[in-house]
Amino acid sequence: MKIHRKIALSNTIIFTLYLTAGYIFLKENIRILMLKDHFFIKTIAAVFVFFILSNFISKFMLIAVYNTLEKLDKVISLINNKFIFNLRKELLNMEGCFHQIFSSIKIDIIDILVKESEIKKQKEKAEELSEKLTLLNKNLEQMVEKRTVQLKSAKEHAEAANRSKNEFLAKISHEMRTPLTPIIGYSRMLKKSELSDDTKDKLETIHNSGVKLLNFTNELLDFSKIEAGTVELNFEPFSIRDFFKEIYNEHCEKAEEKNLKFEIDLPKNDITIYSDKMKLYEVVKNLVHNAIKYTEKGSVLCTVEIRNSLLCFDVYDSGIGISDKNINYIFESFGQINKQSAGAGLGLSITKKIIEILKGDIKVESKLGIGTTFNVNIPIEIYKKSNENFSFNLRKLLNKTNPKIKPIILKALLKFPNRLKKLKDAYENRDIEEIRKINHEILGTYGNLNMAFIYGKSRDISRELKKDKVNFEKIISCISELENMNRTLEYDNIFKEYLNMKNKKLSILIAEDVEENREFLRALLDSESVELICVENGLLALKELQNKKFDIIFLDIQMPIMDGLQALQHIKSNFELKKIPTLALTAQAIVGDKEKYLPYGFDGYITKPINEPIFFSHLEYFINSEKEDD
Known part of the structure; x- marks a missing residue:
């Protein structure tokens, strides 16, 4: 409204000035103008009219424009206020967001600073610990070195003690087994003689006591085995x-x-x-x-x-x-x-x-x-007493057998102890294939010879081996029954009878330093078919070998002047003598002795006291010109 008034006022003043100027001009020149040109007057009149009209029109137009502008101003003001309100609200929201963001950043920065401080402390602590660890490692190395020396010393002492123990056990074993050889051997031999019942009972006591002492000695000496x-x-x-x-x-x-x-x-x-x-x-x-x-x-x-x-x-x-x-x-x-x-x-x-x-x-x-x-x-x-008369039944079988077949049965019987030992060794190793192989040989041999008492137990083993899950307890039970049958046989008589039927003469050399053992071996091998020469040491054995040919040699390992190992070395280095079967007959019988001495070149290893079935089984195996693969 103020603008409009200013415009109207300015227009009035201008209009008044124009009127005054026009009046003055017309008053002075009216006559001239009127005389000269009516067009000019018309023009002036037209301008004046236009001016009056434009001033009038502009007034109303300005009022309309003003109203429009006033409305526009209100709208703009409203929009402006809303915009400012929204802007302020958004700014407040942005301020809150920025506050949260910067607060979070501030916390993270503080956290980083704290952690950096902790890391620094930990690093310092780690460096301190590292120094201590280095020092400890150095001390530990010294301690380990010292402890190693102590352990080495302790190990040497333990090994020395173990060697002493083994030497002691070997000595005890040798000294115990040597006298047990004639005790057990003679008592077994004398029991076969025709004696009074009272004397037989006493001999049985002697024999059983010897066997018990041997078993107890074995268990005592092999205490680690019991453990x-x-x-x-x-x-x-x-x-x-x-x-x-x-x-x-x-x-x-x-x-x-x-x-x-x-x-x-x-x-x-x-x-x-x-x-x-x-x-x-x-x-x-x-x-x-x-x-x-x-x-x-x-x-x-x-x-x-x-x-x-x-x-x-x-x-x-x-x-x-x-x-x-x-x-x-x-x-x-x-x-x-x-x-x-x-x-x-x-x-x-x-x-x-x-x-x-x-x-x-x-x-x-x-x-x-x-x-x-x-x-x-x-x-x-x-126990079912099905096999308690094994020896009697066998003797009955031999008496009814054709004389040409009898040597074959005797030879098969002499092989039996070695086969049985191999069967038991295979059982102890849980080697099913080896058990099957040896048992198959036993089945074939003694089945064909109609020895049903051996064949029956061997067949039981064969049946057990065919099962998916083998019961080793049943197998050892059968093996034990076969062993019991084996103990009832008198192998010295079987061996002598076999030699007589084959019309075979046998020459045997035995080097043994204990006189009682030599006398027992003479009694054990006493036969017209056996020529036995016994000497006291390896040197005397070599002298006998220079003068006579022998079928088999037995050497004790521990002997004076020349031991069995030295004598064996001379025998195996001699082209003419090395083919003679040479077996160890020794009291060296603790665990590992056999594995220790066999590699020296012995063809067999028999321990004292002499197990007669094994002894004669070895004789049968080695006296044949062609050694059969048992």
């Missing part, structure tokens, strides 16, 4: 009554000396069981011996019964008893509660390990001053 649970089991049938009667007879005298009541309560019926007799004997003997040893007054009682395929026996005593803290200690190796007691403290330790090997269990209950009870359960089989 590893790899002791070989030799199952055989035996009478429960006879077995425990033997135990009683061995200990009753000691019990009487101490005025103890000693009894063994046996089942009413005599039962023949199938188990490892010698190992079972060690178990019962140790328990009964200890019961009597540690009982000063009262009684010792052993009760025996068979139930559920178990041999169950209890050993009671009214002795000193055992405290609770020592119950487990008594089964430890070299463990002795009473340090004044004699012995090495191995008895109960060996007893427990043997029971575990036999898959049995042992329990003990005891009270100090009252007494002790040992309870033992061992799995056994009730």
Whole structure:
């Protein structure tokens, strides 16, 4: 509105000025103009009219424009206000966002700074630890070096102790086995003689005592083998009554000396069981011996019964008893509660390990001053007496056999111990293919010879081998029965009979430094078909070889002047002598001895005391000009 007024005012002033100027101009020149030209007057009049009209029109136009502009101004103002409001709102939102962003960045930056500080501290700590670790490594290297020296020294001491132990065991083994050779050999030989029942019983006692001593020596010397649970089991049938009667007879005298009541309560019926007799004997003997040893007054009682395929026996005593803290200690190796007691403290330790090997269990209950009870359960089989007359049946077969066939049967029998040993070795290695191969040979040989007692057990092994899952327990049971049959044969007579039927003369040289053993070998090989020369050492053996030809040579390893290894070296280096079969006949029988000495060039290895079936089986194998592959 103000603008409009200003325009109107300015137009009025201008219009007034124009009117004044026009009036003055017209007043002075009106006459001239009128005289000269009417067109000019018309023009002036037209301009004036136009001016009046334009001023009038412009006024109203300006008012319309103004109104429009005023509306536009309001719209723009409204838009402007809204825009400013939205802009302010957006700016506030942006400010919030930026605040959050910068707050987060600020926190991250602070966090980074903190972590950087921690990293710096950790780095400093790591450097400090690194220095300490370097120092520790240096000290550790010194400690390791020092410890290595100590361990090396300890190892040398342990090796020296082990060597001493092995040397001791080898010496004990040799010294024990050497006298056992004539004890076991002569007693076995004399039992065949016609003697009174009383004398035979005494010889049986001597023989059994020798065998027990040998078995106990083996187990004691091979204590590490017992520790590893790899002791070989030799199952055989035996009478429960006879077995425990033997135990009683061995200990009753000691019990009487101490005025103890000693009894063994046996089942009413005599039962023949199938188990490892010698190992079972060690178990019962140790328990009964200890019961009597540690009982000063009262009684010792052993009760025996068979139930559920178990041999169950209890050993009671009214002795000193055992405290609770020592119950487990008594089964430890070299463990002795009473340090004044004699012995090495191995008895109960060996007893427990043997029971575990036999898959049995042992329990003990005891009270100090009252007494002790040992309870033992061992799995056994009730023996069926189908093969107890093996030797008798064999003799009957030989008597009915054609004289031309008889030498073949005798030769097959002489081969049997070696084949049986190979079969057992294959079993111990769990080599099914080797078991099958050897057993197939046994099946073919003894089946064709109509030896049903051997063939039947061999057939049982063959059937078991055909199963998807082989039961090795059944196989060892059959092998054990074959071994028991084998023990019943008199191989010295079989061998001599074989030589006579073949009309064969045999010359044997034996180098053995122990006179008792030489005399026993002379008695064992006494036959018109055998010429035996025995000498005291390897040097004398070489002298005999210069003067005479021999079919087979046996050398003891440990001999004075010249030992068996030195003599063997001379024999194998001589072109004429090296083809003669030369076997070791030695008391070197601890674990590893055979593997140690065979590579020197021995053709065979026989240990003392002499296992007669193996001895004669080796003779049969080596005396033939063509060695058959067993």
